[in-house]
């Protein structure tokens with residue numbers, strides 16, 4: 459009888475331990491960086507990770523990224539920085555990073571793995587999820603609970619609340635939906651992780667980056683964007699002059715990119731970048747649904763368009779129906795005063 463009671467008690471304790479283990483959340487944030495510099499979206503992702511509850515670790519993998527690891531160790535709320543440096547991580551290829559993440563997952567059994575929903579995160583996370591045999595959730599804008607997330611569908615025209623029952627939740631995070639975590643005040647330990655053997659399936663050859671002194675588009679406080687109405691690449695100079703007065707980043711519609719006015723990394727919208735600055739000035743942009751998907755969460759929207767029927771006026775807080783070639787130089791001149 460005593461043996462039976464003991465057995466039942468042990469079973470109850472076992473169950474409690476398992477359920478405690480289940481409740482213990484731990485999140486791995488994959489840091490995005492360019493070796494020397496941390497990409498700002500990582501800080502927004504850390505804020506999202508903190509909302510999940512539980513411990514937050516950051517993985518910094520690269521070829522020369524010690525500075526970024528140091529930087530992340532100072533972010534409050536990060537309890538540990540996992541640091542992996544190897545030549546195989548040149549170009550941060552998903553084929554090379556995935557085995558490293560799987561190895562870390564084996565060691566630390568995280569309940570959540572996340573990264574910013576940038577080109578880097580979008581490239582890497584679904585591959586990791588496939589290897590873990592779980593369905594990932596992309597571009598989340600809200601965390602309701604550790605297993606329930608909100609994301610947009612149909613180019614931002616519907617909100618979809620998803621409950622995820624996967625054993626490991628793999629999430630990409632919309633940077634503009636979460637504040638950036640503060641950059642100082644924390645004191646996390648940096649732990650070296652040895653890199654698994656290189657896969658060698660793909661090779662990073664080179665990159666051609668658009669050089670600019672202006673703030674980065676997705677984290678700028680002010681964005682001035684131009685569309686087909688600008689008529690040529692040379693005319694974008696009008697927007698650069700205005701942007702300089704406002705310390706703004708310059709964006710574009712797909713029509714402006716397709717016409718060759720500006721490079722495609724400036725595209726705002728469903729297939730471009732998602733921005734949510736304090737102020738978005740749309741110049742010569744009609745406001746197609748696919749463009750609105752990338753900017754309609756901006757705090758204040760200003761439209762400059764000569765067509766009063768342009769859909770952009772339906773989301774604009776302030777609008778001027780006028781010729782941009784007149785209004786933009788006037789605005790720049792006024793700001794210079």
Ligand SMILES: Cc1cc2nc3c(=O)[nH]c(=O)nc-3n(C[C@H](O)[C@H](O)[C@H](O)COP(=O)(O)OP(=O)(O)OC[C@H]3O[C@@H](n4cnc5c(N)ncnc54)[C@H](O)[C@@H]3O)c2cc1C
Nearest residue numbers: 685686687711712713727728729730742744749764765782
């Ligand atoms: C699958 C898919 C994905 C897409 N993804 C994106 C995306 O990510 N981003 C994006 O932007 N688009 C995207 N598009 C394209 C989108 O549908 C539109 O074609 C595009 O946004 C139009 O760009 P626009 O507003 O510059 O050009 P237009 O629609 O041609 O508008 C130009 C505007 O300029 C105004 N204008 C002209 N001259 C002047 C002047 N002198 N002064 C003032 N105003 C003037 C006109 O009145 C007009 O409203 C996508 C489309 C598809 C099908």
